[in-house]
Amino acid sequence: xxxxxxxxxxxxxxxxDADAIVVGxxxxxxxxxxxxxxxxxxxxxxxxxxxxxxxGQAYWSFxxxxxxxxxxxxxxxxxDSHDLAWQDWLGTAGFDxxxxxxxxxxxxxYKWAQAYVDFAAGEKRxxxxxxxxxxxxxxxxAERGGGLADGHGNSVPRFHVTWGTGPAVVExxxxxxRAGVAAGKVVFRFRHRVDELVTTGGAVTGVRxxxxxxxxxxxxxxxxxxxVGDFELRAPVVIVASGGIGANxxxxxxxxxxxxxxxPTSMITGVPAHVDGRMLAITxxxxxxxxxxxxxxxxxxxxxNWDAIWPGHGIRILPGPSSMWFDATGKRFRxxxxxxxxxxxTLGSITATGYDYSWFVTTQKxxxxxxxxxxxxxxxxxxxxxxxxxxxxxxxTPEPIRRFQQYGTDFVKAATLPELVTGMNRITGDNLIxxxxxxxxxxxxxxxxxxxxxxDAQVQGIRNALSYPGDVLGRTASxxxxxxxxxxxxxxxxxxxxTRKTLGGLQTNLxxxxxxxxxxxxxxxxxxxxxxxxxxxxxHGYRSxxxxxxxxxxxxxxxxxxxxxxxxxx
Numbered sequence: 001x002x003x004x005x006x007x008x009x010x011x012x013x014x015x016x017d018a019d020a021i022v023v024g025x026x027x028x029x030x031x032x033x034x035x036x037x038x039x040x041x042x043x044x045x046x047x048x049x050x051x052x053x054x055x056g057q058a059y060w061s062f063x064x065x066x067x068x069x070x071x072x073x074x075x076x077x078x079x080d081s082h083d084l085a086w087q088d089w090l091g092t093a094g095f096d097x098x099x100x101x102x103x104x105x106x107x108x109x110y111k112w113a114q115a116y117v118d119f120a121a122g123e124k125r126x127x128x129x130x131x132x133x134x135x136x137x138x139x140x141x142a143e144r145g146g147g148l149a150d151g152h153g154n155s156v157p158r159f160h161v162t163w164g165t166g167p168a169v170v171e172x173x174x175x176x177x178r179a180g181v182a183a184g185k186v187v188f189r190f191r192h193r194v195d196e197l198v199t200t201g202g203a204v205t206g207v208r209x210x211x212x213x214x215x216x217x218x219x220x221x222x223x224x225x226x227x228v229g230d231f232e233l234r235a236p237v238v239i240v241a242s243g244g245i246g247a248n249x250x251x252x253x254x255x256x257x258x259x260x261x262x263x264p265t266s267m268i269t270g271v272p273a274h275v276d277g278r279m280l281a282i283t284x285x286x287x288x289x290x291x292x293x294x295x296x297x298x299x300x301x302x303x304x305n306w307d308a309i310w311p312g313h314g315i316r317i318l319p320g321p322s323s324m325w326f327d328a329t330g331k332r333f334r335x336x337x338x339x340x341x342x343x344x345x346t347l348g349s350i351t352a353t354g355y356d357y358s359w360f361v362t363t364q365k366x367x368x369x370x371x372x373x374x375x376x377x378x379x380x381x382x383x384x385x386x387x388x389x390x391x392x393x394x395x396x397t398p399e400p401i402r403r404f405q406q407y408g409t410d411f412v413k414a415a416t417l418p419e420l421v422t423g424m425n426r427i428t429g430d431n432l433i434x435x436x437x438x439x440x441x442x443x444x445x446x447x448x449x450x451x452x453x454x455x456d457a458q459v460q461g462i463r464n465a466l467s468y469p470g471d472v473l474g475r476t477a478s479x480x481x482x483x484x485x486x487x488x489x490x491x492x493x494x495x496x497x498x499t500r501k502t503l504g505g506l507q508t509n510l511x512x513x514x515x516x517x518x519x520x521x522x523x524x525x526x527x528x529x530x531x532x533x534x535x536x537x538x539x540h541g542y543r544s545x546x547x548x549x550x551x552x553x554x555x556x557x558x559x560x561x562x563x564x565x566x567x568x569x570x
Contacts (some may be wrong), residue, residue, distance in 0.1 A: 001346070018044040018187070019568045020237040021207055023279060025049075026056025027550065028529025028557035029241035030173040035561025037180030041568055044233055045186060047175065048193035048212060049274050055170035055454050056243060057271050057530075058550055060220065062374050063162030063169050063382070064140065064317070065128075067546035068121035070160065072139050076470045078156050082121040085158070089117055091151045092143070097292070103519050105291035105537065109506055112536035112556075115510060116548070119555055128554075131172035134163040136382065137472040142546035144321070144461070146336040146345065152543055153342065157470055159547045163381040165272040165376040191215065192231060195277065197238060197286035203523035204286060208233035220272045220309040229328040231270025237524055237564045240288075240514070241557065244530040245277030245296075246270060247310070252499055260344065261351030266301050268314030270374075273320045279531060283506055287522050288514040291537040292504030297544055300346045300358065302498025303373075306407040314498040315378060315404075320370025320475045321458070321465050323362035323493075324445060324482060328355035330433040332441045338458045339370075343542050347497065359424065359433075361442065364413070364488035369399045369477040373404070386470045389479055393474070402509025410494040417442070417483065420490045427494055439483075446481035501549055502530050507537035512560030528560040529553040 022029045029045060036043045047053070051451040067073070068085040081109065093113060096106015139160055145153015145329035162168050180186035191212040211229040245251040245267050284290050305313040319339035326332050336342040339360070350358050373379065378400045381389035392398075397405075405411045405491040412423035419434055425431045448454040452463065464478050465471040479554045480486050506514050506527040514520035514532075533539060534552025 003266050016234045016236060017206075018042045018233070018235045020044070020239065020564050021046060021233055021235040022153060022196050022239045022241060023047075023207065024221060024243060024531070025188070025527070025555070026241060026243055026529060027058035027170060027173065028553040029239070030055065030170065030177050031554055031557030032239050032241060032528050032561035032564070033180065033186060034173050034176035035558055036565050037177065037183070037185040039562075039565035041185070041565050043186045044179065044189055044235065045193040046189045046194060046207070048191065049223060050190050050215045050217065051188065051239070052217065053272070053274070054174060055167070057275060058170050058553065059166050060272075060375050060377065061157070061166035061169070061550060062379065063165035063376065064142070064547040064550065065135070065160045065162060065169075066120055066545060066551050067125050067160050068117070068158065070125050070139070072135055072137050072160055073157065076139055076157070076468070078139060080156050080158065082117065083144045084155055085121055086117050087150060088153065088155055088545060089113055091148070092153065092543045094543070095541045106541065108509055108536035109514070109533065109538040109541065111510060112539040113541070116539055116552065116555055119514050120551065124551065126557075133168060133172065135160040137161055138474050140339060140475065141465070141471065143343065143467065143544070144341045146342050148287055148356070152345075154545050157468065158545070161382060163382065164385055165203055165379055167376055167383060172408040186332070194282065197282060197525070198232065198234070199286055203245070204238050204525040205236065206232060207238060208232045209316075222273045236348070237526065237568055238529050239512070239526040239564055240279050240283050240506065240561075241528045242279035242531050243275050244319065244505065245275070246279070246499045246501060247275040248277045248302050249499065251277050252296065252303035255293045255296065257296075260348045264351060264356040264497045266356045267298070267497045268304055268312050269310065269312040270299065270302070270316065270498045272310045277502070280505065283514065283525070283527070283531075286525065287516045288525065288527070289507045289517055289537070290505065291507045292533060295503035295533075295538055295540070295542055297343070297501035297503055298347060299498040299500055300343060300350055300495060301360075302496040303408055303410050303493070304496060306404060314496060316374040316498055317493070318372040318374055318494070319360070320366070320471070320477065321461050322366045322370055322477055323360040324442065326359045326361060326438070326441075327353045328357055328428070328430070328432055329353065330359075330437050333358075335457050338461060341461070348499065351517035356497055357428070360493040360495060361420070361438065361482065362491050362493070363480070363482055364491055365476045365480065365486065367401065367491050368488070370475060371401050373400050410496070412492040414490045417490060420492050424492050424494075442482050446483055448478055449481050478483050501544070503533055503540050503542070503544070504538045505531050505533035508532045508556075508560075509533065510559065512556060513563065526560040526564050532556055536561075
């Protein structure tokens with residue numbers, strides 16, 4: 001019964017198979033389902049993947065959450081406020097598509113942004129702490145910005161790493177949903193691929209699709225698309241929580257914005273293959289309005305995973321501020337294209353070169369102190385809540401980074417600069433890097449280290465980072481010369497463009513109801529998570545402050561689940 005969908009989930013006599021159908025068992029879908037079950041509703045939770053993939057992309061994440069004026073920030077001496085966070089959000093988002101026009105693409109996105117910043121500065125931490133979540137006390141400083149107080153970026157550190165990373169974010173909601181299963185309120189329908197939203201009299205009343213053959217594929221591994229049957233399920237409410245387009249390079253290129261230059265010919269993939277964006281078009285066919293499809297979030301510091309889980313698997317370096325960043329021809333990038341400052345500006349600068357890659361030139365001392373890797377599986381200390389292993393980062397390079405240096409295809413280590421340049425050119429085969437050019441730029445930067453002040457804005461940024469205790473303890477190497485004796489050796493890293501997030505999506509009001517072309521809600525249809533642009537069809541606007549993707553799934557999933565529960569009250 002669970003696999004074929006041939007019979008109703010809660011009894012043949014029922015007029016509907018459930019009170020609600022949730023499409024997508026990632027974080028947003030789990031949160032929405034948990035809210036529905038807590039309200040006593042009967043829920044069918046569908047996904048095209050098997051049970052091993054419960055939790056979706058969130059499971060693979062670093063577990064970073066955007067919190068404002070938190071206990072952890074105050075512990076680190078950070079003075080944050082709602083007003084400062086809202087200033088940063090507006091400067092980063094750049095909403096400019098009809099904020100004041102109910103038909104505008106940014107109208108509901110702006111309202112969602114207001115609500116989300118209120119949430120992040122209000123009950124978000126206490127709500128999640130009440131579910132058992134804890135955070136590593138050293139708050140990270142991501143997206144340090146473009147150089148202006150009212151422009152892009154976080155004015156203060158706000159990136160809170162969950163103790164246990166992504167799996168610990170998923171865990172409390174998975175437990176709630178499994179409790180709902182045990183109580184007879186929730187039924188999983190794994191390997192159920194939705195191909196159509198059923199509409200009756202202008203309202204969404206169910207879903208149709210194909211049952212895929214059973215799969216024993218491990219989490220993240222591609223699964224079979226062989227079909228073994230059809231299904232149709234009915235409910236007065238359907239919530240689409242199916243994720244974005246991060247693994248669909250064709251859709252990414254189709255929606256690629258001209259402001260970011262020409263779409264890359266070569267990209268690596270930061271999400272599993274099932275993040276295919278299918279449900280966006282399917283929901284649009286049922287009348288849902290997609291807005292801001294050209295807004296997306298891809299990383300510029302991608303490594304080809306030497307131990308790939310899904311096709312084209314890439315891992316992002318989470319960098320500190322000290323590595324020098326060069327384009328493919330060996331020309332140093334200018335402000336704000338430095339590690340950890342302005343992701344999308346740097347992406348545009350890279351594509352403008354005509355090449356799909358760039359370079360970090362750094363030292364082993366910087367790698368040891370400043371390099372972290374995205375992904376729960378790349379952080380066994382944090383994911384496994386192993387304090388001793390975490391503390392060992394103080395005196396040794398973390399093992400995942402050592403393995404990338406040993407087995408990966410993107411690292412070059414050398415004792416001298418001529419050897420480094422030879423290795424860089426060998427990796428790409430382009431012979432674009434010249435020794436004289438690279439040496440001149442590195443030596444110019446190194447001369448700026450002699451004083452505690454500098455005209456080099458990146459060196460100024462390093463000094464700024466070293467005034468924050470969290471960076472001093474864990475994320476910034478002491479200022480030193482790249483070609484100096486205390487560097488520990490030279491390292492170059494080829495950086496690939498890494499696909500990740502959809503920032504636009506289905507336009508929703510603050511209850512998570514999907515809006516149609518007229519701006520009115522489509523009866524019975526809700527959306528949450530990345531499929532909804534993390535709320536409103538694009539809560540981030542053009543750019544993210546980081547730590548806001550998981551948070552957007554939590555917030556929008558909760559809102560849609562609660563609203564759908566209220567709409568189906570007896």
